[in-house]
Amino acid sequence: MATYLFTWNPARWDWTYLQDSIAEVKENGYCSERWSCGVTKKIRTDDRAFLMKLGEEPRGIVASGWIASDIYEDKHWNQDKEAKGKTALYVDLDWDTLLDPDIGIFPRAWLDSGIYAKMRWEPQASGIRILDDVAEQLEKDWAKFLNRSAIIKEMPLAEEIDTTKTYTEGVTRQVTVNVYERSAEARTICVNCYGPNCSICGFNFEKVYGEIGEGFIHVHHLKPLAEVGKGYELNPIRDLRPVCPNCHAMLHQRKPAYSIEELKAIIKRVV
Numbered sequence: 001m002a003t004y005l006f007t008w009n010p011a012r013w014d015w016t017y018l019q020d021s022i023a024e025v026k027e028n029g030y031c032s033e034r035w036s037c038g039v040t041k042k043i044r045t046d047d048r049a050f051l052m053k054l055g056e057e058p059r060g061i062v063a064s065g066w067i068a069s070d071i072y073e074d075k076h077w078n079q080d081k082e083a084k085g086k087t088a089l090y091v092d093l094d095w096d097t098l099l100d101p102d103i104g105i106f107p108r109a110w111l112d113s114g115i116y117a118k119m120r121w122e123p124q125a126s127g128i129r130i131l132d133d134v135a136e137q138l139e140k141d142w143a144k145f146l147n148r149s150a151i152i153k154e155m156p157l158a159e160e161i162d163t164t165k166t167y168t169e170g171v172t173r174q175v176t177v178n179v180y181e182r183s184a185e186a187r188t189i190c191v192n193c194y195g196p197n198c199s200i201c202g203f204n205f206e207k208v209y210g211e212i213g214e215g216f217i218h219v220h221h222l223k224p225l226a227e228v229g230k231g232y233e234l235n236p237i238r239d240l241r242p243v244c245p246n247c248h249a250m251l252h253q254r255k256p257a258y259s260i261e262e263l264k265a266i267i268k269r270v271v
Contacts, residue, residue, distance in 0.1 A: 001184065003048040003135035005119075006035050006093070006126040008062070009055040013077065022098050029189035029237050030094045032068065036077055037091050038125030043067055046184065049093055050130070050138065052108070053101055054122055061106035064142060065095035066185035089127075096189050097146065106145050149196040149206075149215040187219045189236035198244035200251075200263050205244075218248040224256060 008015065015021070024031040035051075037043055044067065051063035069092035076086040099105045111121045115137050119130060130138065143149055196217045197204045205213030220243045234240070241260055243251065250266075251257045258266075 001046065001048055002042070002044070003050065003130040003132070003138075004037070004040075004043055004067070004126075005121070005123065005128045005130050006037070006049055006051045007123060008051055008053050010053070011055045018098075019100070021095070022100055025095060025098045029193055030065065030096050030185075031098065033093050033095060034074075034090050035093050035126060036088050037071060037127035038123075039089065040127035040129070041071055041089070042129070043071055043091055043127060045070055048135065050142075051095070052121060053105060058101050058105055059108040060110070061108075061138075061142065062101060063095045063098045065093050065097070066188075068092040068094045068185075094185060096185065096192060106142060110141070143215070149191060149217075183234065183236075186234050186236040186240060190219050190240040191215075191217060191242050193237050194242050196242060198247055199241040199260055200243055200247040201267060203244040203246075217242045218245050219243070220248055220251060220260075222260070 021031045021033070047067040049065045049067055050061050051065075053059055053062045071089050071091055073087050074090055076088040108121065110116070111119070115134055119134050120128070196206070196215060198217070199220075205216040207213075209216075219240050222239050222241060243260075247263060251260075251263055
């Protein structure tokens with residue numbers, strides 16, 4: 001997963017429906033926008049994105065999200081005399097966080113020192129790749145600024161993997177694994193909504209393990225993945241819940257899996 005910097009200057013494009021977009025993120029966990037990506041052609045679906053507000057103060061990072069499409073070409077967004085009749089490159093973006101500049105954003109001044117000095121934070125166009133080590137630090141500082149966990153770390157659960165195995169006597173074992181598609185975007189939206197605590201037992205990895213546990217949590221699909229057909233549109237808030245690995249494993253001790261409520265009741269009886 002690569003991370004890219006997009007830019008927004010209100011003097012060049014007036015986001016007239018910004019408040020509606022902010023409200024949509026609060027209600028649904030994300031909002032979708034088309035955004036110019038400059039001249040870059042390396043951006044891919046599921047890459048990470050941050051949005052830098054330029055121009056007049058306040059300047060700084062105002063949004064984070066995910067690339068929701070490959071690059072495509074369309075009519076140029078700026079139809080003044082210089083750009084009229086021209087085209088531009090775009091990607092579709094799902095913003096999982098969108099801040100109101102009049103209330104508070106991640107200040108541009110915070111990006112002038114330390115590891116951040118390796119990057120140009122006010123490029124002429126969107127689509128600049130953020131160096132991996134810089135992006136990692138930005139995710140941590142962005143999460144602290146928002147008072148929530150950083151990008152969710154998760155390992156697949158065995159019960160949610162369809163595995164076909166073949167063995168040949170005396171030679172290397174071959175294992176072909178078909179893992180169901182998992183969306184980092186969906187996991188992030190889910191945990192942004194419900195928090196990093198287990199929905200069943202309340203366990204929080206950071207509280208117990210400190211920094212190495214920050215943001216670690218599994219995400220459980222309320223609708224069994226085996227029943228999810230091609231093209232199924234996942235709703236991260238409706239269809240997912242954060243759970244610790246222990247509770248996640250216990251949910252799958254039965255087929256079909258136990259519900260969140262059933263496992264809570266089991267714990268209550270035992271305790």
